[in-house]
Amino acid sequence: MIFKTRFAPSPTGPLHLGHAYSALLAHDQARASGGAFYLRMDDIDQSRARPAWAEQIKDDLIWLGITWDGEIWSQHARSERYRTTLQTLWDMGLLYSCTCTRADIKAAANAPQEGAPLIGPDGLVYSGTCRGLDISAMPNDTPIRLDMRNALQHIDIKCIKLHEGDVEYSKSAQNMIAEIGDVILSRKDMAASYHLSIVVDDADQQITQVIRGEDLRDATFIHVLLQRLLELNTPSYTHHRLIRDQNGVRLAKRDDARAISKFRKDGFTPDDIRKMVGL
Ligand code: GLU
Numbered sequence: 001m002i003f004k005t006r007f008a009p010s011p012t013g014p015l016h017l018g019h020a021y022s023a024l025l026a027h028d029q030a031r032a033s034g035g036a037f038y039l040r041m042d043d044i045d046q047s048r049a050r051p052a053w054a055e056q057i058k059d060d061l062i063w064l065g066i067t068w069d070g071e072i073w074s075q076h077a078r079s080e081r082y083r084t085t086l087q088t089l090w091d092m093g094l095l096y097s098c099t100c101t102r103a104d105i106k107a108a109a110n111a112p113q114e115g116a117p118l119i120g121p122d123g124l125v126y127s128g129t130c131r132g133l134d135i136s137a138m139p140n141d142t143p144i145r146l147d148m149r150n151a152l153q154h155i156d157i158k159c160i161k162l163h164e165g166d167v168e169y170s171k172s173a174q175n176m177i178a179e180i181g182d183v184i185l186s187r188k189d190m191a192a193s194y195h196l197s198i199v200v201d202d203a204d205q206q207i208t209q210v211i212r213g214e215d216l217r218d219a220t221f222i223h224v225l226l227q228r229l230l231e232l233n234t235p236s237y238t239h240h241r242l243i244r245d246q247n248g249v250r251l252a253k254r255d256d257a258r259a260i261s262k263f264r265k266d267g268f269t270p271d272d273i274r275k276m277v278g279l
């Protein structure tokens with residue numbers, strides 16, 4: 001099996017050290033194994049994605065010495081594909097339409113009988129207010145959620161396991177429900193959420209190896225579940241350590257001084273960047 005990996009930045013801001021680390025790791029492994037390295041623009045959120053950021057990201061990657069194979073995929077051109085997949089899950093009876101506002105979700109999570117509100121990979125774990133509303137046709141103007149309990153039952157899964165090297169990470173069905181819950185798979189003005197679009201893209205590109213930051217490990221449980229439901233291959237996942245600044249703050253949370261373009265302006269070389277991220 002040929003090694004195929006990818007780097008999928010969101011063109012919603014500059015490429016920073018943390019992104020550069022993911023891209024370099026994936027790129028180096030692909031080149032060392034004679035495999036493929038693809039570049040995809042995660043621009044499904046058209047309200048935040050900007051072509052100028054995509055251009056800047058490509059320019060920074062080239063400067064870093066990164067080359068990619070084939071065409072660059074853009075998610076906004078793939079809405080139909082995501083919609084068809086969403087419809088498949090809807091027809092399986094695993095999705096529902098949710099009309100709650102942010103305030104509704106917060107209020108439900110803070111209701112006295114609920115205990116401390118749980119924060120999952122997408123923020124507050126949804127309390128399920130709209131679950132069970134009987135709507136026959138899938139609406140295209142409301143967020144669509146995965147019914148987590150139903151989905152796990154559908155494939156009769158007790159536990160999802162991830163293997164990274166010798167380490168096993170697992171999440172029981174019970175914890176998938178409690179800690180992740182009914183995640184959003186599509187939004188009002190977005191054909192697919194990050195979870196659905198990335199799973200479909202990885203499958204369509206026959207990605208064998210996903211290399212990304214450990215902040216996404218919890219999301220990977222959702223991705224593996226979607227792969228099982230849709231009968232797609234599960235790639236190998238590697239979640240790398242996060243690059244932090246001198247104060248221990250995660251770089252992904254800040255888009256200021258740590259941008260690769262800033263280092264370039266300040267006269268750093270691609271080798272300096274490699275050293276800074278520990279490569
Ligand atoms: N656009 C996502 C990010 O930059 C991609 C994550 C992934 O590789 O799956 O966080």
Ligand code: ZN
Binds near residue numbers: 097098100128130131
């Ligand atoms: Zn709702």
